[in-house]
Amino acid sequence: MVSDEGSSYLDPLKGFLLTYLMPESCYDQFFLNFNFLDVPCLKIILSKGLGIGIILGSVMVKLPQILKLMGAKSAEGLSFNSVLLELLAITGTTTYSIAKKFPFSAWGEVLFLMLQTVTIGFLIQHYRGKTSRGVLFLVMYFVLVVLLLSPVTPISVVTCMQASNMPAIIISRLIQAASNFRNGHTGQLSAVSVFLVFAGSLARIFTSLQETGDSLMAWTYVISSSCNGVIALQVLYYWKSECTKIKNKKE
Structure with missing residues (x-):
């Protein structure tokens, strides 16, 4: 004692x-x-620590992507439809977690990812010469979020949104993967952001099971990790291909 x-x-x-x-x-x-x-306590601390780390990391996880877009003043290689579907998944997770009163450490990073993804969506429109459409997109999105978080929206709608995350994530990643394949490169896609998102979604499988016990949340992150892994592999593949081309030119 x-x-x-x-x-x-x-x-x-x-x-x-x-x-x-x-x-x-x-x-x-x-x-x-x-x-x-004490194993149960060690698992709790590991989960909480990972959750806090993921939240802190999420503040900057898509910042490299935003900076790359702004530096190049181009949205080449990025799919706006993919961003919309990703936002659908992020918004579903945010509203579902708030409605279920899950601890912030179990989902907090999606709040920061939401703000960064919305910014990327606006920049894609802006650098394609459609700034007014980008502003309209911002206004409509935040009005939708306020509506979903208000008492007007029943919990059944929020649960359906979370359930729709899986197909939304799969389709959004397939669109981006198809765009990469069609272009033969990943364009202005940030490798740093891709790998950070992949690592975060992997860690969230454990923290979701540990802190919420919600199988719907856990399966969402399993699907998300698998799809993010495909994009990460493409980034590696096209990066190696580019390095090989540069080497051959020098020779």
Whole structure:
């Protein structure tokens, strides 16, 4: 057992740990019983830690893509339809998670991904000379989000949106993959963003099962990881092909 004096020193740490990383039962296991090998508690901490890491990483996960678009002033190789379908999936997950009152650590990154994906959608329209259409797209999207989060929308609609994520994710990635294949390159698609999204969706399979126990959420991330993996493989393939062409030219 820890002394009262020792306990007072741990109070600030305890508040932080109980808020963000573990339930009180796990705090007792680690800091009172010194049982650092408690498997259920280790799984909780791993899940919470991964969730927080994914959320922090998501703040910048699509920033390389945005910067690449702005730097090139071109949206070559990016499919606006793919972005729309991706937004459908992200919006479904966001509204479903809020409606189900899941912990923020289990879904928080989709909020930042939503803002970044909307920005990419606008930039695609802007660099194709359709700025007014891009502005209309922004207005309509945020009106839709407000409507979905309002009490006017029944939970059954939100659940249907989450269920529709799987086909939406598959179709959006197939559209982007087909665009890459047709062009013979990945254009202004950012490799950094692609691999960060792929890694995040893989980690979310575990955190979804651990923190929500919701099979619909978990299966969404399984499908998402598989589809993101296809795009990641294309990025690697076309990057190697480009490197080979450059090498052959030099020779």
